Amino acid sequence: MKYAQFVMGPAGCGKSTYCAIVQEHFKVALKRTCRVVNLDPAAENFAYDCYVDVRDLISVDDVMEELDYGPNGGLVYAMEYLSENMSWLEEQVSDALDDDYYIFDCPGQIELYSHLSVMREVVDMLQNEDFRVAGVYCIDVNFIEDGAKFLSGALTALTAMINLELPHINVLTKCDLLPEGADVERYIEGDSEAILSELRGSMHPRYRKLNEALGQVLEEYSLVSFVALNRDDEDSIELCLAHINHCIQYGENLEPEGAFDMPDDDMGYDVSASDSLSNDLPAMSRDIVSNEHATCAGALGLVEDEPVLHLRVRSAHPGQRDADCVNLAVMPFNTCNMIKARLKEQRRGLKAVRDNDIRLLHKGIELRGGYPVDYYLHSANAESPAELQYLIINHAAEKSKTAQARDIGLYTAHQVPTPQTLQDLVAVITDALQGGIKPSLTDDGTGATYMLRGASSPKPLAVFKPKDEEAFAPNNPRGYQGKENSVGLRPGILSTQQAAREVAAFLLDHKNYAGVPQTTLVHAKHEKFVNPDKSKVEWKVGAFQEFVNSCGTSGDFGMSVFSVSSVHRIGILDVRIINLDRNDGNLLVTESKRPRLIPIDHGLSLPDRLEVYTSDVVWMDWPQAKKPFAQAELDYIRSLEAEKDAKNIEMQLGIRRECLRLLEVTTKLLKFGADRGLTLHQIGQILYREDPDDGDGTHKPSVLEGIISRCVESALAAIGQSSGTASSTVESLDLLSSWRPEAKGLRRQVSGGGGQDHHPSPLPSPHIGPGRPPTEGTFTLLESGESDSFELSRAASPDGMGISMQLDGRPMSSGEQSGNEQIPTMDIESKEDSQDELAEARRRRRGTAGRYRHHLSVRPSAARVAAKEGSGSDASSGIFAIPGRGGFQWPSRLEKAFFRHLTVELCRYIDKHFPAAAETARAADEVS
Numbered sequence: 001m002k003y004a005q006f007v008m009g010p011a012g013c014g015k016s017t018y019c020a021i022v023q024e025h026f027k028v029a030l031k032r033t034c035r036v037v038n039l040d041p042a043a044e045n046f047a048y049d050c051y052v053d054v055r056d057l058i059s060v061d062d063v064m065e066e067l068d069y070g071p072n073g074g075l076v077y078a079m080e081y082l083s084e085n086m087s088w089l090e091e092q093v094s095d096a097l098d099d100d101y102y103i104f105d106c107p108g109q110i111e112l113y114s115h116l117s118v119m120r121e122v123v124d125m126l127q128n129e130d131f132r133v134a135g136v137y138c139i140d141v142n143f144i145e146d147g148a149k150f151l152s153g154a155l156t157a158l159t160a161m162i163n164l165e166l167p168h169i170n171v172l173t174k175c176d177l178l179p180e181g182a183d184v185e186r187y188i189e190g191d192s193e194a195i196l197s198e199l200r201g202s203m204h205p206r207y208r209k210l211n212e213a214l215g216q217v218l219e220e221y222s223l224v225s226f227v228a229l230n231r232d233d234e235d236s237i238e239l240c241l242a243h244i245n246h247c248i249q250y251g252e253n254l255e256p257e258g259a260f261d262m263p264d265d266d267m268g269y270d271v272s273a274s275d276s277l278s279n280d281l282p283a284m285s286r287d288i289v290s291n292e293h294a295t296c297a298g299a300l301g302l303v304e305d306e307p308v309l310h311l312r313v314r315s316a317h318p319g320q321r322d323a324d325c326v327n328l329a330v331m332p333f334n335t336c337n338m339i340k341a342r343l344k345e346q347r348r349g350l351k352a353v354r355d356n357d358i359r360l361l362h363k364g365i366e367l368r369g370g371y372p373v374d375y376y377l378h379s380a381n382a383e384s385p386a387e388l389q390y391l392i393i394n395h396a397a398e399k400s401k402t403a404q405a406r407d408i409g410l411y412t413a414h415q416v417p418t419p420q421t422l423q424d425l426v427a428v429i430t431d432a433l434q435g436g437i438k439p440s441l442t443d444d445g446t447g448a449t450y451m452l453r454g455a456s457s458p459k460p461l462a463v464f465k466p467k468d469e470e471a472f473a474p475n476n477p478r479g480y481q482g483k484e485n486s487v488g489l490r491p492g493i494l495s496t497q498q499a500a501r502e503v504a505a506f507l508l509d510h511k512n513y514a515g516v517p518q519t520t521l522v523h524a525k526h527e528k529f530v531n532p533d534k535s536k537v538e539w540k541v542g543a544f545q546e547f548v549n550s551c552g553t554s555g556d557f558g559m560s561v562f563s564v565s566s567v568h569r570i571g572i573l574d575v576r577i578i579n580l581d582r583n584d585g586n587l588l589v590t591e592s593k594r595p596r597l598i599p600i601d602h603g604l605s606l607p608d609r610l611e612v613y614t615s616d617v618v619w620m621d622w623p624q625a626k627k628p629f630a631q632a633e634l635d636y637i638r639s640l641e642a643e644k645d646a647k648n649i650e651m652q653l654g655i656r657r658e659c660l661r662l663l664e665v666t667t668k669l670l671k672f673g674a675d676r677g678l679t680l681h682q683i684g685q686i687l688y689r690e691d692p693d694d695g696d697g698t699h700k701p702s703v704l705e706g707i708i709s710r711c712v713e714s715a716l717a718a719i720g721q722s723s724g725t726a727s728s729t730v731e732s733l734d735l736l737s738s739w740r741p742e743a744k745g746l747r748r749q750v751s752g753g754g755g756q757d758h759h760p761s762p763l764p765s766p767h768i769g770p771g772r773p774p775t776e777g778t779f780t781l782l783e784s785g786e787s788d789s790f791e792l793s794r795a796a797s798p799d800g801m802g803i804s805m806q807l808d809g810r811p812m813s814s815g816e817q818s819g820n821e822q823i824p825t826m827d828i829e830s831k832e833d834s835q836d837e838l839a840e841a842r843r844r845r846r847g848t849a850g851r852y853r854h855h856l857s858v859r860p861s862a863a864r865v866a867a868k869e870g871s872g873s874d875a876s877s878g879i880f881a882i883p884g885r886g887g888f889q890w891p892s893r894l895e896k897a898f899f900r901h902l903t904v905e906l907c908r909y910i911d912k913h914f915p916a917a918a919e920t921a922r923a924a925d926e927v928s
Helices: 015-028 060-067 071-084 086-093 118-128 147-164 185-189 192-200 205-220 234-247 336-346 401-405 420-434 498-508 564-577 631-639 642-653 657-675 680-687 703-718 726-732 837-843 873-877 892-913 915-927
Strands: 002-008 034-038 050-053 101-105 131-140 168-173 309-315 326-330 358-362 386-392 409-412 450-453 460-466 519-525 540-546 587-590 596-599 789-791 804-806
Touching: 002 015, 002 118, 015 034, 015 101, 015 131, 015 168, 015 234, 050 086, 060 071, 071 086, 071 118, 086 118, 118 131, 118 147, 131 147, 131 234, 147 168, 147 205, 168 234, 309 336, 326 336, 336 358, 336 386, 409 420, 420 450, 420 460, 420 519, 420 540, 460 498, 460 519, 498 519, 498 540, 498 564, 498 642, 564 596, 564 631, 564 657, 564 680, 631 657, 642 657, 657 680, 657 703, 657 892, 680 703, 703 892, 892 915
Parallel strands: 002 101, 002 131, 034 050, 034 101, 131 168, 309 386
Antiparallel strands: 309 326, 358 386, 409 519, 450 460, 460 540, 519 540, 587 596, 789 804
């Protein structure tokens, strides 16, 4: 390991003189060589032996002569030239050996430390060459002889400290030139209150408040203090160098192990009375003699109060909150190593960090590990604790740990309710990340899942799923990349929208009934995540979920080992959120007397359509799903409030309204079905599509899809929408799903059929006024018969070949087709009153002209972009899309009319097709 000082400061502050003093001290007092490198291309002469001179590469005089630049412009040009030719400087120091000591004498132009990057690049190069670098900022002591100048100097020192992010020491030079009796103690200690009191009487009120604010920042965060350097005082030089060398751990391997060596008087340690006991006293007496007043008479009195020092320790990382501070009470004789041990006890994320990698700072001065606390702190009570900061320094890193800390962050999204236990877990993971524990990307899956562990835990504690690294998202690490809000793994859920659904599943799992692991939305940044710009670590948004220790998945066990209640709890959740992918790999099994199921991976839920098959839901084949609901399960189902849930999820996560409308529909199905005695399996038969038996690629819509399509039409007609025909809704349904259960391997799913364009013929208006009966053959009126069947009019189909279907989605046989069957429908409000009974009857009937083909080729026009969650072109084929009517934005009248019709249709279908279950439920209600 090589060591270096990076000496900075304004022009004329004595940087070169400082370098000469230190070089001479190394030579005479330490008997060692110290190499000085001149980085100032405008320097004229030196008082030290120069080992490397940047003027051998370029000088300001040459720039001014050849380019006709001024002194400032020439200096900036020369330093930028050095930046472009950094390999030259790297070659000059490449012969450095372990324990070699370098001092870099830097130019004093303020631009180099305020907004230019060349000095930072030099530091990065040195750290890559295995140098431990300390920043030394020199300020002329005469420059801070009053309060205003002190604040100015402190801010310039802060600029260099923040931009370079090095262990930093501020040195007051030219102290040997101070007049006798000069009082600069307040400036050395950084006592901003004393300095501000000096300013209040002499400064204009306009600037007084600004200076007070600046002084308060310096005081509260203990940012700036100074070490005085007197070139004529060898002790002063020794103390200054001791502070700097400890920052870079120079010479620490020479210190004896074990008890610390108490500093001598001549090193500035104030020896108290208890440390200078008379040798005449007995040995036992020396331990308890004190200069404080005694509680009882006698030579051996007891101190009334323990001399406790109160500390307030925070991370030096600028993003830390006050709540993250650690309050400690220590004894004056405790060492700084003990403070580190106490700090690691309270900040679990630091447990894996070595003590040598933790730096404690007080007002910019580092506290050495073997020294007692009161060597640096003389008073710190509970009302005014001493402010300390800690830094984590990784010696093996190619850049400083302070710079890395800037690229690490994790915090919860404020709009999403997060349990306190999960907030605590986020804090633990944050500590671990800042302590050097890195996220690890899992090997399986199509999207990115990062395992996060604590500092002292070999096993993961949480997982993080960034939304921009999902399957077919822009930054997917597994090659499945696409644009934001493009078609995802399954139609109905767009890319970058799965993370919100992971969180929604937990929020909708009230009372943790199904056992969804605690999940919230977080913002995170780390270099291990996928960052498209390699030079910049970006913030990401994603789902943060606690890790569940399991003994396997449900596929590792026989289905009979799971209780009916456990299966029902999973099924209730899956029905509500329309989970498109409930397989035996995302049902974890926890160890207990009887295995319990834990559901995970809910990114493929809350779609905008019902393209889910029985083969997508593993429990549809389990016998537990065919068992009736228990009374406790019925009570839970009845307590669900779908409308309230939808509003909360939309506000907290911004999920599209059409997806949440479907949540309300399936919750109604669940509640009505459970109340009428249906089992979970029977509810699934209504909700899910049957797997196709043949290989012709046809997919029959589910019963619920047919009910929704009719209810949308009825609602449109009820509010007087001119497009309220069966054809427009059925055309908007993607009844030909592009996702097939039998498909092998992973491929990108795209909605839509073949390449033929389909231009439907104009459809008649559903409004039938008096004296204008519907044209024969245009509408086919239905009336109730043996089955709830309806015919999609042949006249409206593109090829004139209409296909008749039953309500549950099965094609009707030829004997069942009838164009004259009619069923009573919901009342539709008429715009005009009429006494004509025939016209009134016709107005109260629903037209059913429409079309349905298994090879629909073209979707309706793209839906309007949703307010909060982006919509892609695939969204226009959602189940609630209304072509030409603003996509998914339904007026409140349409919402109310739709759910009014849905309630009637659901109840009528269940009562008709499951009469035994409905009768059993009614009998049970009568008994209860």
